[in-house]
Amino acid sequence: MNLGETTIDDWMITGDYVQKSETLREAAKRILKRYVILTQAYQEQFNAFGDPDRIKNEKDLLWMQKLDVNPRILSVGYISLLTANLFEINDENLEWFPIHQLPELGFDHTDIIKNAYEYLQKKVLIEPLIFELLPDKFTLNELQIAFEAILDIKMDNRNFRKKVLRKKYIVLLDEKRKGNSKKPAQLYIFSKDIYNKIVEKHQLFIF
Amino acid sequence: MNLGETTIDDWMITGDYVQKSETLREAAKRILKRYVILTQAYQEQFNAFGDPDRIKNEKDLLWMQKLDVNPRILSVGYISLLTANLFEINDENLEWFPIHQLPELGFDHTDIIKNAYEYLQKKVLIEPLIFELLPDKFTLNELQIAFEAILDIKMDNRNFRKKVLRKKYIVLLDEKRKGNSKKPAQLYIFSKDIYNKIVEKHQLFIF
């Protein structure tokens, strides 16, 4: 964006104002669909940000002055979980960054992303969100890699498999995936139905 | 509140507008302190509510018209955890209700409380929030009762004790509480320091 002599081209999280007649959830969906072509995606609110000093650096203040925008903005953050092979980016100004290689971001967007990432890391341990990031039919190694990526850790493959296969809602298919690697890999699905039936017993607390 | 012929006296969650120069967290604290006398309290944001049809019943709409308030309000909800014996209510119009015996509430406040309660039930299993609801020195039965109240379940006392005493951050004191019951009860404290050191290993996932 060009404001007289100063060019402002910081990266920002995709966002927009909430429209008069839409819910927050609908706004989040609309914004996602503006940039990405897909049928459906998991989205979840993680936090609202409304500190009065959210906009502190001079570039951001200049930007807001030029647009005559009220400097007190309340943003409600939503995370979206997208299966990498099921969508297409729609917009040339949009770019993906690995979580540990973020560019400099405008406003408090670095903090927001950090908040979202920590939220996701906790949530993925206690709810079956991980399957939102995998194709319907997945291999155990794909599942492990997804966890390792989000949690930023390495896991023992044998113990991981044992742990996962104990879950009744991870269902063995009579099908293997070929081609992707040398040895064909066994496919599984996540059964939401079985999960929902089992989950009521869970009250193992860790606290 | 009296508006001409219609008296509106629905219960509402305590709340207020966020002031120009305060953070959301500061606003939550200010609102709590307005009604309750205490030194400090745990507070945490749980969700933002901003649907355009949040105000749907005629009493609420009438109320907003009379006050000339914009019917689109975004509320950011905070839960507070208060130790029952450490504060005093400050305001005659304030009243406590057991979670399962709520009165009729104005606006969407019943939904908000439901949301907050479910949030708390999940959170208490994975973070040591429970200690915010107990005195510094507590008995194991008090701890169990606190969990049972929040989770709305019964637990086996022997298994509960074994589970809790395995935690290194539950520290045995050389002190008993007398008077409260017939047999004096052993006191414990929660060590936040020990907890923080241990917690990094936790990555038992339940998903």
Added chain:
DNA sequence: CCAAAAGTGTTGTTCTTACACCCATGT
């Protein structure tokens, strides 16, 4: 001495952790 809450043990089963090599296939 009795009412009331505090506190205790065992067993069978399941889960966790640590650890290193063979398998099936495509090229």
Added chain:
DNA sequence: ACATGGGTGTAAGAACAACACTTTTGG
């Protein structure tokens, strides 16, 4: 035939779930 990712087993220790009675005190 070899490179590549897929897949496997065991043993020791920890945690879990189910289950009923004894202890200590105040009144």
